[in-house]
Amino acid sequence: xxxxxxxxxxxxxxAQGAATRMRDVAQRAGVSPMTVSRAxxxxxxxxxxxLRRVEEAVRAVGYVPNRLAGGLSSMRTNVVxxxxxxxxxxxxxxxxxxxxxVLHAAGYQLMIGECGHSPQGEEALVAAFLAQRVAGLxxxxxxxxxxxAAMLRRAGIPVVExxxxxxxxxxxxxxxxxxxxxxxxxxxxxxxxxxxxxxVTLPSAGNERSRDRQRGYRAxxxxxxxEADPALLMEMPPGLASGAEAVVRLLQSxxxxxxxxxxxxxxxxxxxxxxxxxxxxxxxxxxxxxxDDIDILRHVVPPVSTLRLPRAEIGRRGAEVLLDRIxxxxxxxxxxxxxxxxxxxxxx
Amino acid sequence: xxxxxxxxxxxxxxAQGAATRMRDVAQRAGVSPMTVSRAxxxxxxxxxxxLRRVEEAVRAVGYVPNRLAGGLSSMRTNVVxxxxxxxxxxxxxxxxxxxxxVLHAAGYQLMIGECGHSPQGEEALVAAFLAQRVAGLxxxxxxxxxxxAAMLRRAGIPVVExxxxxxxxxxxxxxxxxxxxxxxxxxxxxxxxxxxxxxVTLPSAGNERSRDRQRGYRAxxxxxxxEADPALLMEMPPGLASGAEAVVRLLQSxxxxxxxxxxxxxxxxxxxxxxxxxxxxxxxxxxxxxxDDIDILRHVVPPVSTLRLPRAEIGRRGAEVLLDRIxxxxxxxxxxxxxxxxxxxxxx
DNA sequence: TTGTAAGCGTTATCAG
DNA sequence: CTGATAACGCTTACAA
Numbered sequence: 001x002x003x004x005x006x007x008x009x010x011x012x013x014x015a016q017g018a019a020t021r022m023r024d025v026a027q028r029a030g031v032s033p034m035t036v037s038r039a040x041x042x043x044x045x046x047x048x049x050x051l052r053r054v055e056e057a058v059r060a061v062g063y064v065p066n067r068l069a070g071g072l073s074s075m076r077t078n079v080v081x082x083x084x085x086x087x088x089x090x091x092x093x094x095x096x097x098x099x100x101x102v103l104h105a106a107g108y109q110l111m112i113g114e115c116g117h118s119p120q121g122e123e124a125l126v127a128a129f130l131a132q133r134v135a136g137l138x139x140x141x142x143x144x145x146x147x148x149a150a151m152l153r154r155a156g157i158p159v160v161e162x163x164x165x166x167x168x169x170x171x172x173x174x175x176x177x178x179x180x181x182x183x184x185x186x187x188x189x190x191x192x193x194x195x196x197x198x199x200v201t202l203p204s205a206g207n208e209r210s211r212d213r214q215r216g217y218r219a220x221x222x223x224x225x226x227e228a229d230p231a232l233l234m235e236m237p238p239g240l241a242s243g244a245e246a247v248v249r250l251l252q253s254x255x256x257x258x259x260x261x262x263x264x265x266x267x268x269x270x271x272x273x274x275x276x277x278x279x280x281x282x283x284x285x286x287x288x289x290x291x292d293d294i295d296i297l298r299h300v301v302p303p304v305s306t307l308r309l310p311r312a313e314i315g316r317r318g319a320e321v322l323l324d325r326i327x328x329x330x331x332x333x334x335x336x337x338x339x340x341x342x343x344x345x346x347x348x
Numbered sequence: 349x350x351x352x353x354x355x356x357x358x359x360x361x362x363a364q365g366a367a368t369r370m371r372d373v374a375q376r377a378g379v380s381p382m383t384v385s386r387a388x389x390x391x392x393x394x395x396x397x398x399l400r401r402v403e404e405a406v407r408a409v410g411y412v413p414n415r416l417a418g419g420l421s422s423m424r425t426n427v428v429x430x431x432x433x434x435x436x437x438x439x440x441x442x443x444x445x446x447x448x449x450v451l452h453a454a455g456y457q458l459m460i461g462e463c464g465h466s467p468q469g470e471e472a473l474v475a476a477f478l479a480q481r482v483a484g485l486x487x488x489x490x491x492x493x494x495x496x497a498a499m500l501r502r503a504g505i506p507v508v509e510x511x512x513x514x515x516x517x518x519x520x521x522x523x524x525x526x527x528x529x530x531x532x533x534x535x536x537x538x539x540x541x542x543x544x545x546x547x548v549t550l551p552s553a554g555n556e557r558s559r560d561r562q563r564g565y566r567a568x569x570x571x572x573x574x575e576a577d578p579a580l581l582m583e584m585p586p587g588l589a590s591g592a593e594a595v596v597r598l599l600q601s602x603x604x605x606x607x608x609x610x611x612x613x614x615x616x617x618x619x620x621x622x623x624x625x626x627x628x629x630x631x632x633x634x635x636x637x638x639x640d641d642i643d644i645l646r647h648v649v650p651p652v653s654t655l656r657l658p659r660a661e662i663g664r665r666g667a668e669v670l671l672d673r674i675x676x677x678x679x680x681x682x683x684x685x686x687x688x689x690x691x692x693x694x695x696x
Numbered sequence: 697t698t699g700t701a702a703g704c705g706t707t708a709t710c711a712g
Numbered sequence: 713c714t715g716a717t718a719a720c721g722c723t724t725a726c727a728a
Contacts, residue, residue: 019481019502019503019705021704021705021706022705022706023705031714031715032714032715032716033705033706033707033715034706034707034714034715034716035713035714035715037706037707038707038713038714041707045713045714046713046714047713047714050713050714062498062499062502064475064478064479064499064502064503065479065705065706066420066479066481066704066705066706067479067480067481067706068416068419068420068425068480068481068704068705068706069416069420069704069705069706069707069720070705070706070707071416071706071720072414072416072417072420072704072705072706072707072719072720072721072722073705073706073707073708073719073720074706074707074708074720075707075720077416079480087435087441087444087445087448088438088441088442088445089438090436090437090438090441093435093436093438094436096435096462097435097436097462100435100462109459109461109476109480110460110461111457111459111460112458112459112460113457113458114444114445114448127412128457130412131412131413131414131415132415132416132427132457133367133414133415133416150410151410151412154367154368154410155367155412239643240643240644240646240647241647244647266643266644269644269647270647273647273648273649276624276648276649277649295587295588295614296588296614296617296644298588299588299589299592299617299618299621300621300624301621301624301625367721369720369721369722370721370722371721379698379699380698380699380700381699381721381722382698382699382700382722382723383697383698383699385722385723386697386698389723393697393698394697394698395697395698398697398698413721413722414720414721414722415722416720416721416722417704417720417721417722417723418721418722418723419704419722420704420705420706420720420721420722420723421703421704421721421722421723421724422704422722422723422724423704423723
């Protein structure tokens with residue numbers, strides 16, 4: 001049985017609406033739908049001649065498989081969900097790209113959702129992802145609602161958290177230690193000779209990472225016998241303007257610091273620009289250090305000392321351990337500490 | 349018939365694996381699955397008593413609907429796909445957030461894919477999204493492969509392009525005019541008295557937006573009778589370092605410009621930092637203008653003149669017109685020009 | 697207001 | 713290597 005010769009076959013030109021099904025491809029190729037399914041998923045399972053006919057038919061009718069049906073039937077999908085606090089902040093993009101690269105190479109799709117730094121937002125996204133029956137989930141937050149945790153537990157899919165190492169993990173964790181990093185930078189400043197070291201973090205309310213960094217800062221001071229002056233520990237919202245405001249407030253205080261460690265976002269860059277505007281010499285009048293190796297810090301004058309965090313590597317390794325579990329290559333849970341590096345530049 | 353009283357009912361504690369189905373909820377609530385379906389999608393269609401029982405059962409078993417099944421059955425999903433060239437670049441995030449906000453408010457999910465500035469990457473993502481039977485698609489690129497265009501045509505779902513106004517649209521467009529914006533900024537520089545105006549864009553190969561901006565620049569020069577010196581039109585890859593390199597090359601050339609218009613990415617910021625390093629006064633020695641109102645340009649010294657583009661509004665309006673079509677409130681295609689503004693600052 | 701029956705388009709399973 | 717058949721979990725259409 002052959003399909004009628006392609007006489008007066010409009011192929012697909014302006015066809016619109018009803019999607020073609022596997023059955024249409026099968027008919028045209030003169031085989032059963034099951035054979036089409038096999039040809040598409042594992043070409044080695046059908047004869048070369050049939051494979052050719054199927055491929056031709058797929059092209060001719062412009063067949064796009066229906067993964068809703070496929071997923072329903074096989075009880076598995078090739079979609080991985082990822083929840084990030086925000087997309088404004090280019091901090092998360094290296095991680096996203098790492099995840100994306102590994103996933104695509106393995107034939108998976110990435111679905112990203114933005115939860116706006118709120119556990120409720122995260123819960124809603126987790127529910128939505130679970131409803132799509134994602135094969136696994138990457139979470140940046142480490143603070144979850146009880147409901148979200150319960151859903152995740154019941155769903156029984158692999159989950160990787162990437163935001164912090166200190167939290168009691170839901171399942172797997174791939175990250176670096178916020179506390180150790182903050183401690184290391186504070187000690188570095190001390191080693192360079194600074195003795196009144198201020199620290200500015202993002203608001204710690206509901207932000208485990210900020211709290212970890214504050215803890216690291218305090219631990220460092222304690223270990224070298226410096227007093228932890230509460231006036232030297234500030235919290236500011238994200239943004240360049242916040243960094244500017246913070247440095248002004250600190251330097252105009254009765255007992256100004258000789259170094260400021262900005263443990264988050266682009267605060268350090270904002271502070272540097274403010275120093276440029278006011279003619280405050282960096283690092284002579286005040287040394288400035290940052291937390292993340294964003295491109296800009298390398299290009300400003302003077303370039304800003306900072307921590308290099310393994311953002312992209314976190315994404316890659318996270319996706320890898322997730323895939324290992326999804327595809328059954330590994331079973332247990334893992335916790336990976338990817339470390340960090342101090343980058344010493346002109347600002348300190 | 350009532351479910352057995354919750355004696356020795358472990359509820360969900362550590363249950364894991366087999367997801368609960370609508371049938372389980374129905375059984376527990378003592379109704380048919382159809383009633384559960386109704387209760388979940390339109391509570392007004394079931395009696396209050398039943399509704400309460402269903403809600404309780406849903407909670408008790410931790411039911412998460414299976415949208416693969418729902419979508420397959422109803423032939424529609426609540427997922428919208430979005431393809432962006434890159435996620436490094438925070439330029440796209442306002443648009444993504446605009447889309448995300450409107451979609452979530454309407455109960456839709458956003459699925460984001462990164463195509464790496466390549467039409468082939470876009471094609472792959474379009475295929476993947478279509479396979480998930482997304483309800484609609486947002487595309488930033490305006491240059492598509494023939495195959496991608498054909499798939500989109502056949503799928504018959506609404507598509508919004510947001511990258512540029514000039515392209516012959518696939519379906520709907522919501523954007524601003526890259527050409528008009530570049531022209532306006534060039535004219536603005538001329539009006540301020542600059543007479544040798546250079547322009548630096550991203551590589552134009554395969555980038556319609558860069559070509560549009562170059563066209564606008566040339567049109568502006570022509571309209572005021574300035575010669576278009578080819579030495580003053582450069583193309584550079586994205587990044588702060590590129591901007592630095594460009595300004596050095598231009599200013600050290602035999603006939604240096606008195607103003608440089610950086611029509612893309614963070615080039616202008618990179619150039620400004622280089623000027624700071626070299627002690628080149630801005631704007632006295634050279635004026636600098638940028639294309640996009642990124643936060644940093646407002647905070648550097650001097651602040652950089654630029655164009656304010658309706659990035660977030662593009663996302664919101666784009667999502668709105670997409671939803672109008674998805675939900676059948678509108679039929680035809682639309683093209684929306686959201687305009688732009690010139691922001692004059694100290695760098696010019 | 698509620699329930700029954702018949703798919704939706706795939707894939708798992710088992711026969712040939 | 714290929715095909716028939718029965719799910720997968722939900723919704724549409726109709727009936728009660």
